[in-house]
Amino acid sequence: MTAIWQSYQFYLWVKAFHVIAIIAWMAGMLYLPRLFVYHCETAPGSAESERFKVMEGKLLRMIMRPAILAVWVLGLMLSFLPETDAWHHGWFHAKFALVILMSAVHGLYTYWVRLFADDANTRPVRFYRLWNEVPTILMIAIVILAVVKPF
Numbered sequence: 001m002t003a004i005w006q007s008y009q010f011y012l013w014v015k016a017f018h019v020i021a022i023i024a025w026m027a028g029m030l031y032l033p034r035l036f037v038y039h040c041e042t043a044p045g046s047a048e049s050e051r052f053k054v055m056e057g058k059l060l061r062m063i064m065r066p067a068i069l070a071v072w073v074l075g076l077m078l079s080f081l082p083e084t085d086a087w088h089h090g091w092f093h094a095k096f097a098l099v100i101l102m103s104a105v106h107g108l109y110t111y112w113v114r115l116f117a118d119d120a121n122t123r124p125v126r127f128y129r130l131w132n133e134v135p136t137i138l139m140i141a142i143v144i145l146a147v148v149k150p151f
Contacts, residue, residue: 021070
């Protein structure tokens with residue numbers, strides 16, 4: 001009984017840290033495109049523009065990158081624990097595909113941070129306002145799949 005309890009406790013600790021990492025990652029995924037919107041409204045080379053470059057870079061390096069790494073490591077750990085039996089369920093495959101898509105969006109955001117850092121952004125404010133909604137939609141679908149497990 002003790003080994004089973006210890007195994008279950010390990011599962012709960014990994015799950016807790018996975019959720020914490022998700023919250024940190026999503027905070028960045030929701031805030032970074034908002035910074036892009038504000039950054040678009042500044043003149044390249046201005047003090048405001050330089051401030052946004054620092055904010056975007058720090059958000060990406062100090063919060064989003066460690067968080068996405070933790071999400072992936074802990075999430076994969078969870079998926080292979082016997083308590084989840086994740087790989088045998090359709091909902092998990094759909095969720096996994098959406099997490100890959102969310103990671104691709106993270107990659108796009110990283111690219112756009114570089115464009116802004118080089119004063120090379122050519123996209124309008126509306127573009128980033130629309131992209132601000134993508135992580136929200138993906139997050140809603142991922143949470144529903146993980147919690148409701150509809151199939």
